[in-house]
Amino acid sequence: MSAPRTIATVAVSVFRESVRDKVLYNLVAFAVLLMAASYLIGQLTAGQDIKIIKDLGLAAIATFGLMIAVFIGIGLVWKEVERRSIYSLLTKPLSRGEFILGKYCGLGLTLAVNMAVMVVAWYAVLAYMGASVSAEVRASWGAPATDLGMLRAVGLILVELMLVTAIALFFSTFSSPFLSAGMTLGLWVIGHFNADLKNFESVVDSRAAAWLAHGLYYVLPNFSAFDIKQQVVYAQPIPAGYLATTALYGGVYIALLLVASVAVFSRRDFK
Amino acid sequence: MRRALTPVLLVLLMASAVGLQAMRERGGELPAGQAELLYVRSPEALRRMSLSYHSLLADVYWIRAVQLYGDTKLGRTADRSYALLYPLLDLTTSLDPNFDVAYQFGALFLAERPPAGPGRPDQAVALLQKGLRAQPDDWQLHQAIGFVYYWSYQDYATAADWFRRGSRLTGAPTWLGPLAAVTLAEGGNRTASRLMWQQVLQTASDDWFRNEADRRLKQLDAMEQLDLLTRVVAAFEAGQGRPPANWEELTRAGYLRGTVADPTGAPYRLKGGDVSLDPRSTLLPLPKEQGSRP
Numbered sequence: 001m002s003a004p005r006t007i008a009t010v011a012v013s014v015f016r017e018s019v020r021d022k023v024l025y026n027l028v029a030f031a032v033l034l035m036a037a038s039y040l041i042g043q044l045t046a047g048q049d050i051k052i053i054k055d056l057g058l059a060a061i062a063t064f065g066l067m068i069a070v071f072i073g074i075g076l077v078w079k080e081v082e083r084r085s086i087y088s089l090l091t092k093p094l095s096r097g098e099f100i101l102g103k104y105c106g107l108g109l110t111l112a113v114n115m116a117v118m119v120v121a122w123y124a125v126l127a128y129m130g131a132s133v134s135a136e137v138r139a140s141w142g143a144p145a146t147d148l149g150m151l152r153a154v155g156l157i158l159v160e161l162m163l164v165t166a167i168a169l170f171f172s173t174f175s176s177p178f179l180s181a182g183m184t185l186g187l188w189v190i191g192h193f194n195a196d197l198k199n200f201e202s203v204v205d206s207r208a209a210a211w212l213a214h215g216l217y218y219v220l221p222n223f224s225a226f227d228i229k230q231q232v233v234y235a236q237p238i239p240a241g242y243l244a245t246t247a248l249y250g251g252v253y254i255a256l257l258l259v260a261s262v263a264v265f266s267r268r269d270f271k
Numbered sequence: 272m273r274r275a276l277t278p279v280l281l282v283l284l285m286a287s288a289v290g291l292q293a294m295r296e297r298g299g300e301l302p303a304g305q306a307e308l309l310y311v312r313s314p315e316a317l318r319r320m321s322l323s324y325h326s327l328l329a330d331v332y333w334i335r336a337v338q339l340y341g342d343t344k345l346g347r348t349a350d351r352s353y354a355l356l357y358p359l360l361d362l363t364t365s366l367d368p369n370f371d372v373a374y375q376f377g378a379l380f381l382a383e384r385p386p387a388g389p390g391r392p393d394q395a396v397a398l399l400q401k402g403l404r405a406q407p408d409d410w411q412l413h414q415a416i417g418f419v420y421y422w423s424y425q426d427y428a429t430a431a432d433w434f435r436r437g438s439r440l441t442g443a444p445t446w447l448g449p450l451a452a453v454t455l456a457e458g459g460n461r462t463a464s465r466l467m468w469q470q471v472l473q474t475a476s477d478d479w480f481r482n483e484a485d486r487r488l489k490q491l492d493a494m495e496q497l498d499l500l501t502r503v504v505a506a507f508e509a510g511q512g513r514p515p516a517n518w519e520e521l522t523r524a525g526y527l528r529g530t531v532a533d534p535t536g537a538p539y540r541l542k543g544g545d546v547s548l549d550p551r552s553t554l555l556p557l558p559k560e561q562g563s564r565p
Contacts, residue, residue: 059324
C-alpha cells in the first residue's frame with residue numbers, strides 16, 4: 001500500500017474510533033447551548049441578541065474544538081501503547097511516520113467534521129433569529145445575521161485547533177497523558193500572551209531578559225494571531241494577506257511539530 | 272429482586288429530594304446575602320485573563336450590567352446605589368471597544384436621575400468619550416453625548432455643539448443638523464425635546480430605545496397635562512376661594528370632564544391644590560426643565 005493510502009487508512013480508523021467513543025455527542029451539547037442561549041439572551045439583555053449569539057457560537061466552536069484537540073490528541077499514541085496494540089500495529093506494513101501522520105489526520109478529520117456540523121447549526125440559529133425580527137431592525141445591524149465573512153474566523157479556528165492537535169500529539173509521543181494535557185494547555189495559554197513577550201523590554205530593565213522574551217516570542221506558537229472573532233462579528237475588514245500569512249504560519253508550525261513527533265516516535269523503544 | 276429495587280430506590284430518593292426542597296422553602300428565605308461583587312476591576316487584567324474570549328466575556332459583563340440596572344431600579348437589590356454599574360460598563364467596553372449598545376444604553380442608565388438610575392451624567396459622558404476614542408466617526412455616540420448634556424446638565428449650547436459635530440459625520444441622519452439648530456435656539460423647551468424623542472422613536476432600531484423614546488414622549492404629554500390641570504385647579508380656587516378637595520369636585524363644578532389619568536393610565540394626584548403624578552407612575556421622575564423647581 002502507498003504511504004498516502006496507509007495514512008488515510010489510519011486516519012479513517014481514528015475517525016471511526018472517535019465516533020465510537022461518542023466524541024460527536026458534543027454536537028448535541030453545542031446545539032442545545034445555542035438554542036437555549038438564543039431564547040434566554042433575549043430575556044436577559046437589552047438588544048444585541050444577534051451579536052451575543054455570534055460571539056457565543058464562535059467561542060463555543062473554539063472551546064469544544066480545543067477540548068477535543070487536547071484530550072483526544074494526548075491519547076492518540078498513549079492509548080495504543082497502554083493497550084499494547086502498538087506491538088501488533090508495528091508488525092504491519094506501516095512505518096512509524098505513517099502511523100503518526102495517520103493519527104494526526106484522523107483527529108483533524110474528526111475536528112473538521114465536528115466544526116462543520118457546529119457551523120451549520122450556528123448559522124441555522126442565526127438565520128432563525130434574523131428572520132424573527134423586522135426589516136428595520138435587520139437594516140440597523142452592521143452585518144447580516146448569517147454573514148459568510150464569519151467563516152474566516154472559523155477557518156483560522158480550525159488552523160489553530162490543528163496546531164493544538166499537533167502539539168498534543170507531539171507531547172503524547174514521549175509523555176504521559178496528564179503531563180501532555182498540562183503542557184499543551186500551558187502552551188496554548190502562553191501563546192495568547194505573545195504580544196507581552198514582544199514588548200517585554202517595556203516592563204524589565206534587563207536587556208538579557210528582554211532579548212530572551214523577544215526570542216520566545218518568535219519561537220513559541222502565537223495563538224493570539226488566530227483570533228479574529230471580534231473583527232468578523234463586526235464585519236471589520238481583515239486583509240487577505242493577514243489571513244494567508246497566519247494560515248501559512250500555522251501550517252509551517254504544524255509541519256515542524258509533526259516532523260518532531262515522527263522523529264521522537266521513531267526513536268522510541270517499545271521493548 | 273435487586274434489579275427491581277433500583278428504580279424504586281431512585282424514585283424514592285428523588286421524591287425525598289423534592290420534598291426536602293419544598294420543606295426548606297416553606298421555612299422562609301435566608302436574609303439577603305452580600306451585595307454583588309466585582310472581583311476583577313482592572314480592564315487590562317481582565318483582557319489578559321480572557322485569552323481569546325474577549326467578546327464573549329464582554330457579553331457576560333454587559334448582561335450583568337443590564338441585570339444590575341434592572342434589579343436595582345426595581346428594588347430587588349440590597350444596595351440601591353448602582354455603585355457597580357460604571358465598573359461593569361467600563362469592563363464591557365474595554366473587552367469589546369466596538370460594543371456600541373453598551374456605550375449608548377450604558378450612558379442612558381448612568382445619566383438617569385435617582386431612584387431610576389445613579390444620576391451620574393459625568394460617568395455617562397466619560398463612557399461615551401471612551402467610545403469615541405475607539406470609534407471617532409460614530410455619529411450615534413456624538414448624539415448620545417448631546418443627549419446627556421441636554422437632559423442631565425440642561426447645557427443646551429454644548430448639547431447643540433455635539434449634535435452639530437455628529438451631523439457632519441458619514442451616515443448621520445438628516446434631522447441631526449436641524450436638531451442642533453433647534454436645541455441652540457429653543458433648548459429646554461418641550462417642542463425641542465418632543466422633536467428629539469420623536470426622531471429617536473422613528474429611527475430606533477431597538478425595542479429598548481423605542482420604548483424609552485415612547486416613555487419620554489409620554490412624560491412630555493404628562494407635563495403638558497399637569498400644567499393644564501394646575502391651571503384648572505387655579506381657576507377653581509379663584510372662583511371658590513379654596514382649592515378643590517378632589518377631582519370629583521372639579522368635575523361636578525364643570526371644570527373637568529371624565530377621569531384624570533396620566534398617559535400610562537395612572538390617576539393624577541390632587542392634594543392641597545397641588546397636582547402631581549401618582550408616586551407609582553412609571554413616568555417618574557419627570558425631567559427637569561429650565562427654570563423649573565427642583
